[in-house]
Amino acid sequence: MPVPASRSVVGRTLLRDRAYEVLRDAIVDGTLAPGEQLREAELQEWIGVSRTPIREALMRLERSGLVVTRPGRSTTVVPLDDARVHDAVPVVAAMHALAARLAAPKLTSAQLERMRAANEEFADALARGDVDAALAADDVLHDVVIEAAANAALRDTLEQYSPLLRRAERARFRDPAATTVLSSDLHDQLIDALAAGDAERAAIAALATWESL
Template sequence: MSDKLKVNMNEYLPLRDVVFNTLRQAIITGEFAPGERLMEIALANRLGVSRTPVREAIRKLELEGLVVMIPRKGAEVAKITEKDLRDVLEVRSSLEELAAELAAERMNDEVKEKLEKALKEFEEAIESDDNAAIADSDVDFHDVIFEATGNARLIQIINNLREQMYRYRLEYVKDTEYHTVLLNEHRELAKAMVEGRKEDARKIMKRHIDNQEMTVIRNIKEEN
């Protein structure tokens, strides 16, 4: 566990949320490795807080699938398995293919501007080589697509999977060789949706998610 655990204090958030956000960020960015134990006392000392907000944060992280409780050992950072990845991406692929198709059908001028802005910010993030920034701008790009559907239920379901998806998203953006492919897929996807090509948008989105799955599985196997 790193000695440098950055706490981003926010006067508008309760301490337990600040601790949760700090630990969550450390997990999804890989500062805490899969399988690493999370000791309440050690974390409390590093964060300069009592054990209570740490314990509450760990429980919340467990609910989101980022932490698992091991009998007689305690909390550990959840490992990324090929089965978990496939389960999450099967669901994500179906939802995002539908979103791409609906977005292409319902695209308006306001959303087109937002999509263009999100694509530009994604390009800038790719150029920066900052993996966290790439992952966040990737989220923003896809959020514009979800918004374009105008389907509140679809957006709600996707948001419920957001945390699980984010961890895998960070895993595939770590592969720098994949960045050019990722950017080109975003460009193709945006063009198809803006031009109202529903079927093309769906196919591009499917290929986009499939490529991510293959990239992460390859990375998992190399790490093991």
């Protein structure tokens, strides 16, 4: 028979996504520390969802390398693993290069302006030493390109591996001197290439931006 149109299916999807996003962000920003046990009952109470969305979220987090589950025992936040981070960097860089190549002929002037504004906030946040705000602005800038690229496989790949890199960045940037490695100049090069509609130059700039991490 046809798949029934059910309101509960939509609700469950939203709850699953909410649970995943809350847990992902808490691991990335250090609220949930490496080695911390994640107990389903406590997570249900904290996030306000049932067991099923929690379990689905934990499965996604395990695929991203943020938690490890030992069947019948426990789920814990994994320590940062340099090898996994190093493996993820070229994958994420390649996906952003592809996004830039796909987006170059599509970006509107309004989208380019959003990128410029985000880069200004990025530079200002770094000058203030506000790493959280800098990374948030960085996300806004690159999300414009990903949105314009409109490629579901690309987006899914980035969703899996980007949190691992963000977590490593935040850990590294606890040292204020480390923020000097970030530069809005690479963003400017990317934006200029996209504004010119130069897909190859934009891809090279995007690749350089992420490989610089």
